[in-house]
Amino acid sequence: MKKIFTLLLCLCGYFAVNAQNIQMHYDFGSLMYDDLGGRPKLTSTVEMFRPDKWGSTFFFVDMDYTANGVQGAYWEIARELKFWNAPISAHVEYNGGLFAITPIGASFNNAYLVGPTYTYNNADFTKGFSVSAMYKYIQKHSTPHNFQLTGTWYLHFAQQKLSFTGFVDFWKEKTGAGDFIFLTEPQFWVNLNKFDFANDNFNLSVGTEVEISNNFGGRNGFYCVPTLALKWAF
Numbered sequence: 001m002k003k004i005f006t007l008l009l010c011l012c013g014y015f016a017v018n019a020q021n022i023q024m025h026y027d028f029g030s031l032m033y034d035d036l037g038g039r040p041k042l043t044s045t046v047e048m049f050r051p052d053k054w055g056s057t058f059f060f061v062d063m064d065y066t067a068n069g070v071q072g073a074y075w076e077i078a079r080e081l082k083f084w085n086a087p088i089s090a091h092v093e094y095n096g097g098l099f100a101i102t103p104i105g106a107s108f109n110n111a112y113l114v115g116p117t118y119t120y121n122n123a124d125f126t127k128g129f130s131v132s133a134m135y136k137y138i139q140k141h142s143t144p145h146n147f148q149l150t151g152t153w154y155l156h157f158a159q160q161k162l163s164f165t166g167f168v169d170f171w172k173e174k175t176g177a178g179d180f181i182f183l184t185e186p187q188f189w190v191n192l193n194k195f196d197f198a199n200d201n202f203n204l205s206v207g208t209e210v211e212i213s214n215n216f217g218g219r220n221g222f223y224c225v226p227t228l229a230l231k232w233a234f
Contacts, residue, residue: 020048020234025209025227032225040064040071043227055080055089062097072099080117091117091132110139113148126160129153136171146172163189163205177215184212189231203233 023045029036042065049058059077063070074097082089093113115134122128129152136146148171155164166186173181189207192198211225 019050020046021231022046022234023229023231025229027225027227029211029223029225033223035219036223036225040066055082073097074099087119089117089119091115091134093134109141112137112139126156127154136173138173141173143174148172159194161191161194163187163191163207165189166209175215175218177218177220181216182214183216185209186212187229205231205233207231 025043025045027039027041027043029039030041044063044065045060047058047060050056057077057079059075061075062073064072074095076093076095078091078093080089080091091114095111095113097108099108113134113136115132117130117132119130120128130150132148132150134148134150136148138144138146148169150167150169152167153165156162157164164186166184168182168184170180170182172179175181187207187209189205191205193200193202193204207229209227209229211223211227213219214222216223
């Protein structure tokens with residue numbers, strides 16, 4: 001379901017509080033597009049972020065489910081390296097996955113990325129963003145040398161009852177659908193533990209993610225696929 005690629009979240013203020021979470025998404029793609037009839041309806045996501053004195057580590061794992069079991073899995077792991085006080089860090093990353101059903105022209109080769117990341121957080125860590133410019137090497141691809149631009153953001157508002165987060169990617173990769181791929185997955189969450197009726201430790205959020213893409217996953221053209229989602233933060 002997700003690229004998800006790339007939730008390059010070196011936004012330490014947000015994830016220092018929500019360092020790990022698990023999400024479950026019900027995907028409406030098979031109901032909206034005839035050519036997505038075989039798309040799995042359920043996807044789980046596990047995310048972990050951990051800062052340390054040398055930077056931070058982030059990873060997520062997506063798994064797609066059908067009536068016959070797990071159809072595919074995808075994961076990314078990223079490391080921010082920072083030994084200085086400037087808002088620039090050195091970013092290294094790996095992406096990879098396994099899909100039982102792959103659209104013609106899609107590539108799921110191992111991908112390795114490296115480049116600088118600029119990060120901004122406001123004083124109380126209620127909003128922030130990052131921007132990364134990376135060289136992308138796609139192993140055993142016909143054109144392995146590519147680039148990727150990635151942005152991430154988070155915004156907590158209404159006394160942190162509501163959150164708007166996400167990422168946007170634009171990268172070069174020659175596929176049957178074209179040479180350039182665009183993907184963004186904004187998420188909107190209602191954080192129940194911030195309401196008076198819920199316990200502070202009831203870390204359940206209800207929300208949605210919208211996958212907006214062009215030439216992504218071997219599909220030619222523009223797609224917009226929403227989900228209905230639950231998230232529990234640990």
